[in-house]
Amino acid sequence: MKWTLITLVIALSLASCKKSSEEDKADYVKLKSTDLNSEEIAVKGKTLMENKCYLCHSPETVQGSMIAPPMVALKMRYSNDAKSKEEFIADIWSFVEKPTEDKAKLKGAVKRFGVMPYQPYAQEDIEVIAAFMYDYEIEEPEWFQKHWKDEHGGKRKRQRGKATGNLPKPQQTYADIGMSYAKSTKATLGKNLMGAIQKEGVLHALSFCNVQAMPLTDSMSTKHNATIKRVSDKYRNPKNEANEEELKYISLYKQILENGEEPEPIVVEENEKVNFYYPIVTNDMCLKCHGTPDKEIQSETYERIKTLYPKDKAIGYNVNEVRGMWSINFDKNE
Template sequence: MRSLSFLILFVSLLLACKKDPKAYKDDYIKLKSTEINSEEIAAKGKILLENKCYLCHSPSSSQSSRIAPPMVAIKARYLKDAQSKEDFIKDLWSFVEQPSLEKVKLEGAAKRFGLMPYQPYAQKDIEAIASYMFDYQIEEPNWFQNHYKDKHGRTFEQDGKSAAQLAESDQSYAQIGMSYAKSTKATLGKNLMGAIQKEGVMHALSFCNVQAMPLTDSMATKHDAIIKRVSDKNRNPNNKANAQELDYISLYKQILKNGEEPEPIVVEENKKVNFYYPIVTNGMCLKCHGTPGKEIQRDTYDKIKELYPKDKAIGYDVNDVRGMWSISFDKDK
């Protein structure tokens, strides 16, 4: 097993060599034509889309339980105005950089869901996401085409390459672990967002209290793995991180503090693989994990204390490390 001290030293060296953020100028398109058309950028964009966007813009949520439009709807609307790939990337970044009602293109979605809250996303990450969306066929909810036809009188035909072309035939342990984390996150997110949409944040708290652990365990059984969500500031005592997990959480906090995109940590141990990846907060998380009296309403905080008398999971801001995926599986996957 590789020592943690070596890992920290290695990552610290990488952080020390990172590019100065000021190297990015103020113009919208930073990537050269050869870069925005590269498979490497598209692969990165696919991962970022799934990790950063799908919690709210999930392709698996039902039409009635959504809290935001699916990404394919965003793609369809932005393609309508874009004269080129560069235009598509520029327009997406322009909105995400500073969301406003004046910039809204999906007016119906804005009326239903409200304006997307600001998130401190890096421009290069949004460019990678937009590049992937433009060139590849992204996931669609099963209801989307009928909805689109009702609204526009036709279906939306996605041009572009199949995302399956980005998948490697032999997955690395990091990719396997990430697939388990993403599928579990999607299952939890789908059910959580449905609870919020139907009965609000208070009902979502009760849902998490009763259903989060069983749903996680069901995904562990499905993947024949041990899947945990752990934290240094746990809400459920069963999610308390152990000493080694605390070290990795601390490391991920430093990575985000330095403005770097976190990568999975994979530790091989005999016939086992241990996978770690951070859980990072967004604006929606703060309704239950932000500051009482600010993001957390009084009745919500009272419910938290009722369900979790020893709760520690508050005081977070956007883009904080809320916790971490800790997943173990056999090497013969």
């Protein structure tokens, strides 16, 4: 049995911070000793942004289905205010560190989508993503320029930055493949779930999950020619109950988070098959259905949960806890 561990991280968000002095912002950037202009940093930042940020900020999503603004909108808004690369990076981190409506720069996005749920992202990774955004052109949705003109007036707004075409492409590993399957499935589920919440609220989202979550996951298994599961030791749907092997990895990931370490994908190769594991970690939004009854979970929501899931075990979570795990199996030749 061979394990391959790789690092993976982060996502960005809607907006950022109130002004502080240039001197304060220089002190706020953690990666001052790192060459944030190197191609190595750019490749890492691009990969992190695509793996995490695009779950909510994808440039491929049609305008009416967006659940957060595209990354290029963040870049343009932050670039307008920042007097330097260091200030741009510091502003991005200031918001992601603890998102609030007061800090938000994209007021229209907050009004439409709400404030980004807090997630315990590593400062170094956010700064690497921000450095990439500042130095390179970010992929734009097809509809973005018309939207920008309608909202802000004027002519086409060109991004500053270098083209990404000449950046070296990292060699794809089994962990990368597994992560891409998890990412696309999470994006499909997340887009539909957030859309349900935004249109009709949490109660409607519960009904959506009860009926659609498993079929949507199965459809992504078919698309990728893989077996894709979301499993948990505290399942809501009994079909998501983790088996004995999966429980070992869930326990391991819990210990990793308790130690304050970054979780990494686990890849186990068995003959011609690959088993991929990666944790599902809670954020503020998750607690609306998986937190504590009469605290994060409203009484009406809790009654609906008990009706839809009589054997529910998936409550009592706090932010940054292992809610469950991706368990994905695929052929080595995929």
